[in-house]
Amino acid sequence: MNKPRLLKDWDETEAHRDQWLPLILDYQDGTLEGSEQQQLKQHLAECSACTADLEGMRQTVTILQRLPEKPAPRSFTLSPLQARRLKPSPVYRFSQFAAAIAAAFLIFAFALDLAGTFTPPAPASPVAVVTADPTATLEPIGTLAAAAGKPNSGSLGGLGGVQVTAANTQSANPTAIPAVTSKPGPVVNLGTSPDIRLVELALLAATILFSAFAFMARPRGPGRLKI
Amino acid sequence: MQEEPEDFVVAAAQRGDLAAFNQLVTNHEQRVYNLTYRMLNDAEAAADATQDAFFQAYRALSQYRGGSFKSWLLRIASNICYDRLRSRNRRPTTSLDAMIEEAEKVGGTDLGLLEDPKSDPLDFATRRELARELAQALQSLPEEQRVVVILSDVQGMSYDEIVYITGASLGTVKSRISRGRLKIREYLHKSKELLPGDLRQ
Ligand SMILES: [Zn+2]
Numbered sequence: 001m002n003k004p005r006l007l008k009d010w011d012e013t014e015a016h017r018d019q020w021l022p023l024i025l026d027y028q029d030g031t032l033e034g035s036e037q038q039q040l041k042q043h044l045a046e047c048s049a050c051t052a053d054l055e056g057m058r059q060t061v062t063i064l065q066r067l068p069e070k071p072a073p074r075s076f077t078l079s080p081l082q083a084r085r086l087k088p089s090p091v092y093r094f095s096q097f098a099a100a101i102a103a104a105f106l107i108f109a110f111a112l113d114l115a116g117t118f119t120p121p122a123p124a125s126p127v128a129v130v131t132a133d134p135t136a137t138l139e140p141i142g143t144l145a146a147a148a149g150k151p152n153s154g155s156l157g158g159l160g161g162v163q164v165t166a167a168n169t170q171s172a173n174p175t176a177i178p179a180v181t182s183k184p185g186p187v188v189n190l191g192t193s194p195d196i197r198l199v200e201l202a203l204l205a206a207t208i209l210f211s212a213f214a215f216m217a218r219p220r221g222p223g224r225l226k227i
Numbered sequence: 228m229q230e231e232p233e234d235f236v237v238a239a240a241q242r243g244d245l246a247a248f249n250q251l252v253t254n255h256e257q258r259v260y261n262l263t264y265r266m267l268n269d270a271e272a273a274a275d276a277t278q279d280a281f282f283q284a285y286r287a288l289s290q291y292r293g294g295s296f297k298s299w300l301l302r303i304a305s306n307i308c309y310d311r312l313r314s315r316n317r318r319p320t321t322s323l324d325a326m327i328e329e330a331e332k333v334g335g336t337d338l339g340l341l342e343d344p345k346s347d348p349l350d351f352a353t354r355r356e357l358a359r360e361l362a363q364a365l366q367s368l369p370e371e372q373r374v375v376v377i378l379s380d381v382q383g384m385s386y387d388e389i390v391y392i393t394g395a396s397l398g399t400v401k402s403r404i405s406r407g408r409l410k411i412r413e414y415l416h417k418s419k420e421l422l423p424g425d426l427r428q
Pocket residue numbers: 016020043047048049050051
């Protein structure tokens with residue numbers, strides 16, 4: 001088959017191949033039968049391009065079949081340690097998963113706690129007081145807290161052992177002016193924050209416990225694993 | 228390998244028998260390595276990809292649901308090859324020249340071609356040269372043509388197996404095989420004098 005010189009020639013060659021190559025391949029495989037075989041034979045007799053393609057495909061197969069196996073450079077069997085690392089014990093996988101879930105919930109609960117949304121809305125609290133504050137609209141988190149009549153600093157203090165970052169305290173504070181009409185913060189805190197604190201402590205304990213399980217059940221042994 | 232006994236070995240491996248799994252590795256590592264080697268044209272990268280294939284197979288063992296275990300492995304291996312080639316293409320340092328250079332280097336050390344001197348009249352240097360040309364010819368194919376040509380013409384696998392391994396339709400597989408064969412032929416045409424006598428025209 002000659003190298004086509006023009007793009008048009010090339011297109012025609014490709015279209016021609018699209019039409020005949022499937023038959024030529026079947027013919028090469030010896031699976032072309034009946035009228036199709038007759039049709040192709042007839043075409044091959046008058047088309048040098050397809051004859052060249054058939055010959056070229058035969059030659060390629062012959063030469064590729066002579067390409068010998070390349071011996072594997074080493075054995076790829078798995079060592080017991082590799083096997084354990086690839087498929088850790090169910091205890092390890094479950095513990096890891098559970099620890100991750102508990103940690104995620106802990107962060108979520110902590111965020112809710114800081115935002116103050118966990119506090120149930122104060123039933124008779126005059127919300128109008130809050131909206132009257134010009135800075136209130138800029139700080140929806142703070143307004144919520146104020147609406148509930150619960151200064152956030154109070155609830156944060158109630159958390160005790162849990163760390164509070166500067167950013168969190170900042171965002172919680174600016175508009176949290178003690179509400180004019182509702183009760184002082186500490187009283188409300190006594191009613192609401194122990195719930196969330198309990199949840200947080202439980203989640204913290206779960207995270208630590210499952211992490212410890214995972215650590216104890218982790219795959220161990222000498223050697224390394226690339227994966 | 229024998230078909231019937233292998234089912235039992237696979238079942239044992241699925242129950243967690245590492246020795247059984249390693250038996251499967253031993254049975255098929257040669258073929259998996261050859262696919263990755265011909266795909267990647269780099270002995271070290273091929274060994275790496277082969278190891279990865281068996282790692283992945285071990286982890287996914289429970290997902291294997293009968294059929295040819297060999298094809299299942301080769302399917303994993305060919306997907307790994309695609310990934311490797313893709314990340315290789317993303318590396319800006321790998322120019323076409325560098326790849327050709329690599330192909331030449333590998334082809335030059337690939338002394339396996341037509342190894343038996345008695346069965347072939349070609350001298351050693353010519354065989355080596357031909358292996359180099361052939362490695363480059365394979366590399367010149369688009370990946371999807373390369374993999375089917377290797378599976379079909381180098382490894383002698385059936386269309387059914389290739390359809391399973393590549394996930395392409397029968398018509399697509401056949402079209403890629405014929406197009407790939409022609410491209411290789413055209414590539415080798417340029418170095419006609421390298422072809423063995425019976426293939427020269
Ligand atoms: Zn024709």
